[in-house]
Amino acid sequence: MTVDKAEATTRLLDAAEAEFYERGIQAVGMDAIRARSGVSLKRLYQCFPAKEQLVEAYLLRRDERWLRSLADHVRTHATTPADAPLAVFDWLAEWFAEPGFRGCAFINSFGELGSTSPGVAAVARAHKEQLRAYLRDLVTALDVADPDALTGQLFTLVEGATVIAAMSGDPGAAHTARAAAATLLAHA
């Protein structure tokens, strides 16, 4: 065999992520995944017995990587706990400016399939809950009156900036949200 199963799985997930994120899930056929990955159709179905499972695996891997990338940036760029929440928006600015940025994969997937595929809806919801929990951790290190309320406000700014950057194409949405976050942090 040319490639073993682990290698095939990785290549399939790479292809799935590129195609699904760029074009949406229903617009991408399994044959496009095969072509992009170079993995045969037979092998594809050995690794993922159905498209739905490939979609969920793609979302799960992206969830993990996305949050890890964010946390890494915050850990290495924030000098004080008070800086950490603002570093989140700096990371957003970089993300929004990446070529091929097309918004949040989970928001897009949820909008497309949330009411049709319970699996996709669950993974998307779980991703957002993990993001909220991460923000909550950053806020916990601060001395604020109502940490849950502040967390919710920061979370709202992150989601709003992502949607606006995706639809308007303007990465400056991160800067706008960062300024709002700074004001909220200063008066929390």
Next chain:
Amino acid sequence: MTVDKAEATTRLLDAAEAEFYERGIQAVGMDAIRARSGVSLKRLYQCFPAKEQLVEAYLLRRDERWLRSLADHVRTHATTPADAPLAVFDWLAEWFAEPGFRGCAFINSFGELGSTSPGVAAVARAHKEQLRAYLRDLVTALDVADPDALTGQLFTLVEGATVIAAMSGDPGAAHTARAAAATLLAHA
């Protein structure tokens, strides 16, 4: 004929709005529109020569009605110009609590078809620009140092609250965003 063309068009748009908003666009076949509207397939294609045109007409009508509903609420509930931006979030709270609420139709459509259908992408973008312009009008009536910046921040909160309410199912996202907006307004 049972119904004239105007009546058929209205019924088709009603059916399209209900089906597309609830289930997404690609998941809804033209036959579902026919069944829900009671308009024959032949007539359907006389009113809308292709699905894409029905989709765009649905989004255009929803854009107009959505913004009008918001503006009506703000006009009748805000007592002072300073209250107006907060009234936006009160309206959001009511919208989020409606049965069948499934987020913003334009965010969902953009996520599903934004990279595939230029027409859908354009209508969705135009909707968001109209919302931003409306918020800008509300902010213009205030005496703030940087009205464009405040507009952007309020816009971010509106979009973020909508996404969070849709995915978490918690209408309380409107309250969280309202509190953030109040803080930003107080310190603008």
Next chain:
DNA sequence: TATGATAGAGAACGATCGTTCTCGACGCTA
């Protein structure tokens, strides 16, 4: 009443897509 245009119901067509099957080639083992 005869005629012709238009309506609706639903079959039909062609394309796409998820999934499975066939077939010939290759590599490992006795």
Next chain:
DNA sequence: TAGCGTCGAGAACGATCGTTCTCTATCATA
């Protein structure tokens, strides 16, 4: 070297869907 199992390439199958076509019934008009 002979035979067995597995592989990749791609055809095939069945379902769905957008769109068009057929057929029959109905209604306005002369």
